[in-house]
Amino acid sequence: MTENAYQNADVRFERVTKRFGRAVAVRDLSLDIPQGMFFSLLGPSGCGKTTTLRLVAGFEQPEEGAVYIRNRNVTGVPPFKRDFAMVFQNFALFPHLNVAENVAFGLKMLRVPQVQRAEEVRNALVLVKLEGFAERYPKQLSGGQQQRVAIARAIVMKPVVLLLDEPLGALDKNLREEMQVELRSLQRQLGITTVFVTHDQEEALTMSDRIAVMRDGLIEQLGAPREVYERPATEFVATFLGASNLIDAVAIGSENGRSLVEAAPGRFAIASTGFSAGQRLRLAVRPERVRIRPIGASGLPATVREVVYRGAATHLFMESKGLPLIAFLQNDTGASSGWQPGQAVSVDFEPDSVVVLDRTRSA
Amino acid sequence: MTRALLIALAGLSYLLVLGPILIVIVTAFSPTEFFVFPPPSLSLRWFAAFFETESLRDAFVRSVWLAALSCVCATVVGTMAALAIARRRGWVFTTLQSLFLAPLIFPAIVFGLSLLLFFKLIGGVPEFPGLVIAHTILGTPFVVRAVSASVLAVDPVLEEASASLRAGPLRTFRLVTLPLIWPSIISGALFAFILSLGELNAALFLTGPGVTTLPIEIFSYLQFQGGQLVIAAASAVQVGIILVLVVAVERLIGLRRIVRSPS
Incomplete structure (x- = not known):
């Protein structure tokens, strides 16, 4: 101060x-x-x-x-x-x-x-x-x-x-x-x-x-x-304030000023940098930052488990190689409609919507 | 069928409780020399006799003073005790609570004797102060009980709210706690007063020649002089005082309730 x-x-x-x-x-x-x-x-x-x-x-x-x-x-x-x-x-x-x-x-x-x-x-x-x-x-x-x-x-x-x-x-x-x-x-x-x-x-x-x-x-x-x-700085904050997708990943390198990480569902880029290769990371992604596209598009493969209509938004509960993922889709466009349980989809998120949590203070 | 039975039972209970008192009070207004019920007409003859008999009159005045003083002492001590222990936990406060309530369950006759011995031990206490002490001790539990219950009903947050508005502990007590518990203080005080006015057992040990209370005087009057109707008048006066007090307190507290919870 x-x-x-x-x-x-x-x-x-x-x-x-x-x-x-x-x-x-x-x-x-x-x-x-x-x-x-x-x-x-x-x-x-x-x-x-x-x-x-x-x-x-x-x-x-x-x-x-x-x-x-x-x-x-x-x-x-x-x-x-x-x-x-x-x-x-x-x-x-x-x-x-x-x-x-x-x-x-x-x-x-x-x-x-x-x-x-x-x-x-x-x-x-x-x-x-x-x-x-x-x-x-x-x-x-x-x-x-x-x-x-x-x-x-x-x-x-x-x-x-x-x-x-x-x-x-x-x-x-x-x-x-x-x-x-x-x-x-x-x-x-x-x-x-x-x-x-x-x-x-x-x-x-x-x-x-x-x-x-x-x-x-x-x-x-x-x-x-x-x-x-x-x-959110820690897993506690990420989950106490609203919902978060928590993903364990390992840093594998960097490209174009971004870090590349590998998690159970596959590889993706995050905006934070400065990790040594092999470093284990705990990541959080807000459900409203998760994008869903039909299978075949680039991203992580996932399967829809549950579709919950909530009025203003639709909540999609998915699974990707054992990792549970949630997405909140606004019901303002067609983006949220048409998804069915059991459907295979492709999931991705902007690199800068991925937050690296402080593991030393995780729950 | 059940309903009729219950009504009959309730009626019988009231009859047993109120019947004898009513008989005594009605008899007190009798003009006859001896007990006749119902009395042929009404007169204040026995009330006059009661107030003209010096020993009875003195004892009556003394009893009222005694009841007033011990009621004030018991109310002050009992209220302070209740405030100190009602909200606290732990064995110390549980023990204190039991100690303050002990006179309720302790036989008053044993208590009178032990107090007499104690007074002797410390070099003697004059009769009237001794009686005040005894009746204060006997009356305190009633105040402690009544006030404790209402202290527990006061949300401690109200006292914090008062402190947050710059009121120190004394002002918080005077402006917040006291207004919320005073109906129970008054009702505890009433019990202490009534108890003292009619107390016989402990007083037996602590009164002396020339310094008696009304119950003692009535007791000995009945034993040695046998004038039943003047005693009926004495009882009627006692009941009258209690009734006036109860009605006054009821109106006071009742009014307060109306002010506090207008619906």
């Missing part, structure tokens, strides 16, 4: 380790989250993403390392003295307070004068489109409305960092997709640095500026959504 990036980091982890008994939840984590960024922590349950978030909040304290919120070392500082706000998984609205009282709660704690407080509460409720609901109690609201109250209650605090702990998990699918877009545009509008925890890869891809994919307390890969999706 450059000096400049360090200056602008709103959240900073310095070699943080957190254990629960013998289990290590977060291992030696160093991380900078720049100002204004929508940053997602993505991973399966137990990967340490929630613990990481709770370390920012101060609900957990690290055994080793330091946590900073906007250049202030908050290690050991209790949550109520840290400059953050949080939207909890099940909203955690106070059931004995109405909407306005819920939203005003934090402002009261900050001793914001009554008049200004009422004004800010009103503005926050307008922002989340809940004006007119001020007198309602949480139980009288739908899940989506409760969600908005929770968001209003957090943003009214004008925190340095907004923490979102799977805030959309409790909503049904349609509402969730709607809230994803809304939350994201709200965050852009306010420019609040946001840390978002989710296990839903689509949610992370939709909303984030950057995604940290976590596993076993470590960040496996950190990057922009497109980068993480299209250039």
Whole structure:
């Protein structure tokens, strides 16, 4: 990280380790989250993403390392003295307070004068489109409305960092997709640095500026959504974010600035270079990058096993000399139609859609 | 057929529970010298007699004070204990939980005796403070139980939410936890009060000449003077106090429920 990036980091982890008994939840984590960024922590349950978030909040304290919120070392500082706000998984609205009282709660704690407080509460409720609901109690609201109250209650605090702990998990699918877009545009509008925890890869891809994919307390890969999706660094990332065809291959040489590899189904070229002949490689190809042509065309020979119509796309499950392959074909042209189980086909992919995975960290 | 049987059974249960109490209360309003049921007319004669008998009146006032004080102590101690142990796991807290609930299962008469011996051992404790201590200990389990149940029903995330909104532990307790558990604190306190008001076994050991509680006074009055109807009036007063409290608490908590879960 450059000096400049360090200056602008709103959240900073310095070699943080957190254990629960013998289990290590977060291992030696160093991380900078720049100002204004929508940053997602993505991973399966137990990967340490929630613990990481709770370390920012101060609900957990690290055994080793330091946590900073906007250049202030908050290690050991209790949550109520840290400059953050949080939207909890099940909203955690106070059931004995109405909407306005819920939203005003934090402002009261900050001793914001009554008049200004009422004004800010009103503005926050307008922002989340809940004006007119001020007198309602949480139980009288739908899940989506409760969600908005929770968001209003957090943003009214004008925190340095907004923490979102799977805030959309409790909503049904349609509402969730709607809230994803809304939350994201709200965050852009306010420019609040946001840390978002989710296990839903689509949610992370939709909303984030950057995604940290976590596993076993470590960040496996950190990057922009497109980068993480299209250039997965490890097998875990390649399979956790969407589907991937995983192919074991051996480098056999190079030609025209490309490497030639040999796998069970045959030889093909990949864009990455710098391998010594005989080096074993683990490759990943996204199913939507796989092209299918009638047998006889150049490519790897394969047999169609299953054809699944999915509306927008057709999924083709194939096998090539014992290697299972999947292809997602868009249903926009004729390309996807007409394939039958049992049919022999020819499979190929652009050399630059093949990603070489880091074998030292493979599953 | 089954339904009729169940109704009959329910009716019988109510009769057995409420019948004797009703008889005592109705009798308390009797104008006659001796027990006649039903009384030929109504009068407040025995209530007057009750309040004019100095020993009964003193004992009554003392009992109400005792119940109020021990109820407050038991509520404070029991609530704090419940807050400390309800959510924790591990053998230490399981043991503490059992200890706090022990007075519920311990025979009060044995408890009274042991407390008396203990007071002797530490050099003596005056009767009234001794009684307050005893009834606090006996009332605490009711508060611990009621409050523990409701503390467990409060989502700990609400307290984290409060902390995330800059409320320190004390303000979180006052503004979030307490408003959510206070109905159970009140109902625990009510139990402690009622228990103290009617407690006889432990009080037997801890009262002394001139410092008696109403149940003790009623007990000895019946033994040595035999005036049944003034005792009926005393009982009616006790039942009256309890009824007023129960109705008041019910309205208080009931109202709170309406505010909290409007449908």
